[in-house]
Amino acid sequence: MRGSPGFAAILSLLLPGLGQMYHGRWVRGILMLLLPIFTVLLTGAFVAIADPLTSFVLRNAAEVTFLAAGGFFTYHLLVVADAFAGKPRGKGPFRGRHVIDYVVLGLVCISLVGFYTTAYRGSAPWAGLASKIFAPLANPPLVGAAPGQVPSLPEWTGTERLNVLLLGIDSRGDSSQTQNTDTMIVLSLDPVNKTAAMLSIPRDVYIDRPGVFTDKINAAYAFGGYDLTRRVVEDLLGIRLTAYALVDFDSFTKIVDTVGGVVIDVKRPVRDEAYPTPDYGVERLDITAGPQLMDGSAALHFARSRHDTNDYSRAQRQQLVLSALRTRLAEGDFLRSLPALVDRVGSTVETNFDPANIIPLAQFGSGIDGSAIRSEVLYPCGGAYPHCELQASSGDNGFILIPDRAKIRDFAAALFYDPQVKSEGASVEVRSAGARNGLAQSVADRLTERAFTVSNVSDGAVGRSAVLVRNNTKRYTANALSAQLGGLPVDTLSSSEATGADIVVRVGTDFRGLATDLAR
Structure with a gap:
């Protein structure tokens, strides 16, 4: 026997296999070091790739964590x-040792127990977080899916815009018919340019899509769950939703209370003589103007009240509360408190975020500057609003808001611009090629709203509408222009045509309009 057995045990405590190398058993030591590494990598790859295995791990996250800790x-x-x-020579493996060696071995074993117990206690809350918050991934849908089918994870590369549908559910009863989405906000993150946008959709927007859904938009979730709600919102706005988050009133209150409340600067007093209570009664609500720290209950009352104003001012207040909550989370150690937060909220918060993305997203969202967040609401026409996309109407369905699909999609295209277009910064010249007077300027203005860099508007020879590329390194922007302009062909700019721009958009007599104009 070469070396001290006790010291070898200490070395393998610090790094598995190091004690074996100390004794000269290099191959054995290297294998013992690499085995757990390869086991973790292979297991992680299988869990990430195989959706059924992902579902199993999420469904049994607590048990899997315990088995993993016990195995290691x-x-x-x-x-x-x-x-x-x-390597004993003529003796048993544990004979011929000094008492001090056994004392060291005992201390090493106690240290192992303490280390893995601490590791398990630290990881168990995160396992609970995974099993609770990713419930939609862990449990196959009961309706609209084949037996044994598991919903696939939403794909997000981390470079394109991330659109998340935030749903606030009124679930005061056992029936699914009571689960109306009183709050519906699209939260969009631009990870490339470090900006964000929020768009509130009023609950009275009327959706008339026979064969899909015909009712007020706030009834979509109660009627067909998230899948129907996603289809309705994507069709209305003309965007792709990456994920969703579903929160009921009780969960919202607990979230705000867990972070110690939110600071809200109330611009004008909120007085509501008929604020709805959980038992379907009413109570009086009176919130004074000025900055104040609100607990969960007060923040919920502030966000929900609508009887003294309307749904549009309520939508603005809801966005104000979300911004205040983001600020509160950014001020503290958000990641450390996340497991406790989810543990308190419980299974009433649901999302289909890819587990691999949630931590980077949480860090990104809490790090965005408040001035880089744009908040908007879909407004009705006929009022003193900055823009309008809805028409108020009353009939057999009560009060409804009829959406102008083209105007809504045009507004959404500007609000949720393509991050890579803005990042690429290609200069664009809009050239009139026989189009009616003022059309080229109108196209240029609308492209500017969508984050395209329009350098100038000019007149040219009569020709067919097209996207002409002078700088081939700006092909992404050229293809994006084609999509925005209703599928115009993309071609290379002739060397005989002079321009200082990277791309020329030629607007001819055949130009039909932007893609959003065709949504009517």
């Missing part, structure tokens, strides 16, 4: 014991 503890203990035994 057992393996580490065996490695330490093997390092302590060494």
Whole structure:
């Protein structure tokens, strides 16, 4: 036996296999070091790739965490014991040792127990977070899916815009018919340019899509769950939703209370003589103007009240509360408190975020500057609003808001611009090629609203509408222009045509309009 058995055990405690190398058993030591690494990598790859396995792990996250901790503890203990035994010569593996060696071995084993117990206690809350918040991924849908089918994880590369549908559910009863989405906000993150946008959709927007859904938009979730709600919102706005988050009133209150409340600067007093209570009664609400720290209950009352104003001012207040909550989370140690937050909220918060993306997203969202967040609401025409996309109407369905699909999609295209277009910064010249007077300027203005860099508007020879590329490194923007302009062909700009821009948009007599104009 070469070396001290106790010291070998300490080395393998610090790094599995190091004690074996200390005894000169290099191959054995390297194998013991690499085995757990390869096991973790292979297991993680299988879990990430195989959707059924992902679902199983999320559904049984607590048990999987316990088994993983127990497995690593057992393996580490065996490695330490093997390092302590060494290479005996004519004696049993544990004979011929000094008392001090056994004392050291005992301390090493106690240290292992303490380390893995601490590791398990630290990871268990995160396991609970995964099993609770990713419930839609862990449990196959009961309606609209084949037996055994598991919903696929939404794909997000981290470079394109991330659109998240935030749903606030009124679930005061056991029936799904009571689960109306009183709050519906599209939260959009631009990870490239570090900006964000929020768009509130009033609950009275009337959707008339026979064969899909015909009712007020706030009834879509109660009627067909998130899948129907996603289809309705995507069709209305002309965007792709990446994920969703569903929160009921009780969860919202707990979230705000867990972070210690939110600071709201109330611009004008909120007085509501008929604020709805959980037992379907009413109460009086009176919130004074001025900055104030609101607990969960007060923040919910502030966000929900609508009887003294309207749904549009309520939507603005809801966005104000979300911004205040983001600020509160950014001020503290958000990631450390996240497991406790989700543990308190429970299974009433649901999302289909890819687990691999939620931590980077949380860090990104809390790090955005408040001035880089744009808040908007779809407004009705006929009022003193900055823009309008809806028409108020009353009939057999009561009060409804009829959407102008083209105007809504045009507004959404500007609000949720393509991050890579803005980042690429290609200069664009809009050239009139026989189009009616003022059309080229109108196209240029609308492209500017959508984050395209329009350098100038000019007149040219009569020709067919097209997107002409002078700088081939700006092909992404050229293809994006084609999509925005109703599928115009993309071609290379002739060397005989002079321009200082990277791309020329030629607007001819055949120009039909932007893609959003065709949504009517």
